[in-house]
Amino acid sequence: MTRHVTPHTMIITRDLKFAPSVVFKAWADPAAKAHWFSGPPDWEAEPHRLDFRVGGEEYSAGGPKGGPMHIMRGVIHEIVPDERIISSFTMHVDETILTVSLATIEFVATATGTKMTLTEQLVFLDGCDHIADREHGTNAMLDMMEAYLNRQ
Template identity: 50%
Template sequence: MSQRSVTHATFALERLYPASPARVFNAFADPQAKALWFGGPDEWVKGERTFDFRVGGRETSSGGPVGGQMHAFNCLYQDIVPNERIIYTYDMALDGVRISVSLAIIEIRADGAGTRLVLTEHGAFLDGYDDPAGREHGTGWLLDKLGKSLQADAPAA
């Protein structure tokens, strides 16, 4: 692509989960718990994953539709406060071409018997390969998958 561009955007998504802040935080911090919800559709080919959840640690994940473009997520954890906050920077690539760079802030707060999660993302979408509306939709889809994984993994009463 010869024409270069950057589209800047910020969005915030909020979810209320019927789980404790510790369980919601664990869904990000534990590799097995995160694998239950973080990734593309079930029919996608799963690529390489790495997971180092600590300040300065990196997480990578890749996958894509059979015969289609491979999506790659490359994250660097900037700040972690257990059961309260996760801040990371990440870039996304399609078939090795960087399509965006973002700062994501996840805030986790007790809300009644559950947890309110607020995810705010500040993104730079590069060269027309990605767009803010698509990213917001995809992030919301992942947060909904997180909610389903918390319900499926709920402790017995």
């Protein structure tokens, strides 16, 4: 097997109608994040775990019934309340590591709410470079976050 890496930077911006403190809390509060940070609705999932502090860890796992488990393990590196979160994480399918990432989420107040920018610097490992699928999945996750905020 030929081993290689494919680097990629993904930047997604959302204009949200909520104050930065509300959007930040959706990422920072373990109970809130557990409501929206998940796979597709038909997936089976383990309980989401988030220790939201610098050095704290995050864990999420789930997958289609009878299918492979998609596992995310992360560490939080910086927290600036209502402004920025920086974390790193790995994504696996079962025991196969797919990506290693550094994610920065920024929250900027606007006249109508918050401009949220997610910048993810990824390294896809050994042929797992499904960039379009990853961007689609991240946008779907952000859609779930926005739907969660709209229900509050």
